Amino acid sequence: MNRALRLFAFISLVACLGPLGLPSPVDAQQPVSPRRIGVLLAAFSPESKEAQAFRQGLRDAGYLEGRDVVIEWRSADGDYARLPALAADLVQRKVDVIFADTTLATRAVKHATSTIPVVFALPADPVGSGLVASLAHPGGHVTGLSTILTDLAAKQLQLLKEVIPRLSRVAVLWDPDQLWHAKAIEELKAVAPSLSIQLSIVGARTPVEFGPAFPAVSRAQATALYLPDSPLFVANRTTLLKLASKSRLPAIFSERKWVDEGGLMSYGANYVDQLRRAAGYVDKILKGAKPGDLPIEEPTRLELVVNLKTAKALGLTIPESILLRADEVIR
Numbered sequence: 001m002n003r004a005l006r007l008f009a010f011i012s013l014v015a016c017l018g019p020l021g022l023p024s025p026v027d028a029q030q031p032v033s034p035r036r037i038g039v040l041l042a043a044f045s046p047e048s049k050e051a052q053a054f055r056q057g058l059r060d061a062g063y064l065e066g067r068d069v070v071i072e073w074r075s076a077d078g079d080y081a082r083l084p085a086l087a088a089d090l091v092q093r094k095v096d097v098i099f100a101d102t103t104l105a106t107r108a109v110k111h112a113t114s115t116i117p118v119v120f121a122l123p124a125d126p127v128g129s130g131l132v133a134s135l136a137h138p139g140g141h142v143t144g145l146s147t148i149l150t151d152l153a154a155k156q157l158q159l160l161k162e163v164i165p166r167l168s169r170v171a172v173l174w175d176p177d178q179l180w181h182a183k184a185i186e187e188l189k190a191v192a193p194s195l196s197i198q199l200s201i202v203g204a205r206t207p208v209e210f211g212p213a214f215p216a217v218s219r220a221q222a223t224a225l226y227l228p229d230s231p232l233f234v235a236n237r238t239t240l241l242k243l244a245s246k247s248r249l250p251a252i253f254s255e256r257k258w259v260d261e262g263g264l265m266s267y268g269a270n271y272v273d274q275l276r277r278a279a280g281y282v283d284k285i286l287k288g289a290k291p292g293d294l295p296i297e298e299p300t301r302l303e304l305v306v307n308l309k310t311a312k313a314l315g316l317t318i319p320e321s322i323l324l325r326a327d328e329v330i331r
Contacts, residue, residue, distance in 0.1 A: 002140055005276040008299040009258070014074070019176075029318075032067055032068065034067065034070045035068065035070075035096045035097075035286050036067050036069070036070050036072060036093065036095040036100070037058075037069050037070070037072065037095060037096065037097055037098075037282060038071075038072045038074070038091075038093065038095035038096070038097070038098040038116075039051070039054070039071055039072065039073050039074065039098070039099045039100075039155075040074050040075075040076075040083065040086055040087055040090060040098060040099070040100045040105045040109055041073070041074065041075040041076065041101050041105065042075075042076050042083060042099075042101055042102045042104050042105040042231075043082060043101050043102050043105075043168050043200060043234070044087070045075050045077065046073040049272055050101070050271050050272050050274075050275045051073075051275065053272040053273070053275045053276040054099065054121075054275040054276065054278060054279050054324070055071070055279075056276060056279075057275070057276040057277065057278065057279025057280060057282075058071075058087065058279045058282065058283070059168065059236075060276075060279070061279060061280065061282075061283040062283075064154070069286075071201055071203070072093055072095055074086040074087075074089065074090060076105070078235070080104050080126075080235065081230070083104055083105055083108035084108045084111065084112065085110040086108070086117075087100075087105075087112040087113075088110045088112045090109070090112075091109075091112045091113045091270075092114060094287060095116065096116075096117075097116065097117045097118070097119065097282055097285050097286060098113075098116055098117070098118050098119070099117065099118075099119045099120070099121070099278060099279075099282060100118060100119070100120050100299070101120070101121055101122050101275065102120070102122045102123065102231065103120075103122070103123040103124070103125075103129050103131065103231060104146075104231050105120075105153050106118060106120040106123060106131055106142065106149050107129070107130075107131065109141075110131065110142055110286055111230060113141075113254065114140075114141065115140065115141060116140055117142075117143075117285045117290075117291045118142040118143075118144075118291065119142075119143060119144045119278055119281040119285065120142070120144035120145070120278070120289070121144055121145050121271075121275050121277070121278040122145075122147050122271065123144075123147070124145070124146065124147050124150075124180045124181070124228075124229045124254075125147055125148055125178075125179055125180035126138075126144075126146050126296055127146075127293070128178075128179030128180055128183075129179070129180075132296060135295060135296040136292075136295050136296075137292070137295070138252060138277075138291065138292050138294065138295070138296060139292040140291065140292050141260055141291050142292075143281060143283070143291040143292065143294040143295075143296060144278055144281055144296065144297075145269060145274050145277055145278055145296065145297045145298075145299070146296050146297070146298060146299075147229065147269040147274065147299055148180065148298065149253065149268075149269070149298055149299055149302070150298075151187060152184075152187075152254070152267075152268065153183075153184040153185075153187035153226075153228065154187045154188065154190065154191040155175050155267065156226065156252050156254070156267050156268075157170065157192065157195065157197065157226065158189055158191065158195065158254075158257050159252060159265065159267055159304070159322070160224055160250070160252045160265075161195045161197065162200070162319060162321065162322060163251060163264075163265065163311075163316065163318060163319065164223070164224060164316065165198060167195075167223060167224055168196060168197060168198060169198050169199075169200065169220065169221055169222045169223055170192075170196070170197050170198075170199055170200070170222055170223075170224045170225070170226055171190075171199075171200045171201075171202055171216075171220060171222035171224070171225050171226070172184075172185060172188060172199055172200065172201050172225075172226045172227075172228075173202050173203075173204060173217075173226070173227050173233075174201065174202070174203055174204075174228060174230075175203070175204060175205055175211055175227060175232050175233070175242075176205060177205055177232050178202045178228070178230055179227045180228065180229070181230065184228040185199075185201060188226065193274055196266075198313050200216075200217065200220035200222050202216050202217055202220075204232075205232075206232075207239065208235045210236065210239055210240060210243060211243070213243075214243045214244075214247050215248065216245075217249065218247060222249070222251060223249070224250050224251065224252075225244055225249040225250070225251035225252075226252060227240070227251060227252075227253055227258075228254065229254040229255060229268070234255065234257075237257070237258055237261065238261070239259060241258065241262050241263060244263075245262065245313075246284050248314060250264045250265075250310075250311075250314050250316060251263055251264055251267075252264065252265050252266065252267065252269070253266040253268075253269035253270060254266060254269070254272075256268075256270070256303065256305045256328075259305045259306070259307045259310075259330060260275035260305075260307075260330070262307065262310055263307060263310065264306070264307055264310045264311060264314065264316075265304070265305065265306045265307065265322075266303075266304070266305045266323075267302065267303070267304045267305075268299075268302060268303070269299035269301070269302060269303075270301040270302065270303045270327075271300070273299070273300070273301040274299065277297070278298070281294060299328070303327040303328070304322070304325055304326045304327055305326065305327060305328045305329075305330070306322060306323065306326045306328075306329050306330065307330040308329055308330060308331050309330060309331065
């Protein structure tokens with residue numbers, strides 16, 4: 001009899017404590033809220049292949065939109081003046097991490113928040129631009145990938161010489177306010193003598209100075225043009241391409257969009273690959289890594305793009321050696 005009473009008391013105690021001390025099956029299966037990723041694009045639209053590469057990078061890392069992450073897309077659509085407001089909007093939405101494509105977009109986000117982690121993909125000079133303290137140890141809340149690559153400018157000049165073997169004078173249009181441009185010019189000056197090329201350096205800090213720059217190029221008797229990567233130049237590429245075409249100057253660029261829009265050739269980081277890899281940084285941060293501990297990475301994939309229509313208009317024959325190495329030839 002006593003045994004039966006003790007068993008009944010034990011069962012009653014478990015029944016009373018169970019709901020209080022143990023998680024119910026319903027509690028154990030409560031879904032985790034998706035992490036929120038803010039995306040600020042200065043150079044691309046959310047529908048672009050570059051932006052979709054970022055989305056694919058997240059999928060490759062195991063994230064499913066709607067279930068694991070929600071992406072808040074913001075694009076300046078080429079109007080860089082909108083970047084600060086768009087960055088502030090993402091911060092107000094309390095996203096967990098923000099991805100910014102370019103130097104200008106990253107700078108806008110960095111000014112908008114000092115706490116939300118920030119990942120970038122395309123700045124040419126993250127240190128000189130003031131985005132991070134160093135490439136190896138970024139510090140702070142910002143990190144990512146850079147398009148900077150040792151000897152890239154030298155390799156671009158070599159390609160230009162290969163396309164135009166008789167080339168002896170090249171004009172370099174640079175923005176003195178861009179620290180990266182000074183480094184590029186140093187590389188060009190180091191390799192130019194070995195290519196029997198004389199350089200003419202022409203500065204332009206604003207679009208108003210583009211027009212006067214090209215007569216200066218003509219006076220220097222330059223027969224080709226080198227343009228280092230620059231937000232100022234990219235934003236005004238239609239004007240610069242028209243001026244180069246009017247002056248009949250073959251030019252080489254770092255970014256393929258110039259060639260898509262009529263430039264002769266480009267050689268530089270593959271932007272699709274850069275944005276795909278940037279998703280890996282976002283993954284690490286969502287898993288607890290500190291941005292300041294993640295080193296800045298260089299491009300691992302470069303692409304050469306040639307526009308044969310432009311070459312024909314300029315009276316140039318692109319060597320077979322270039323065409324065979326090109327990742328894309330626009331015919």
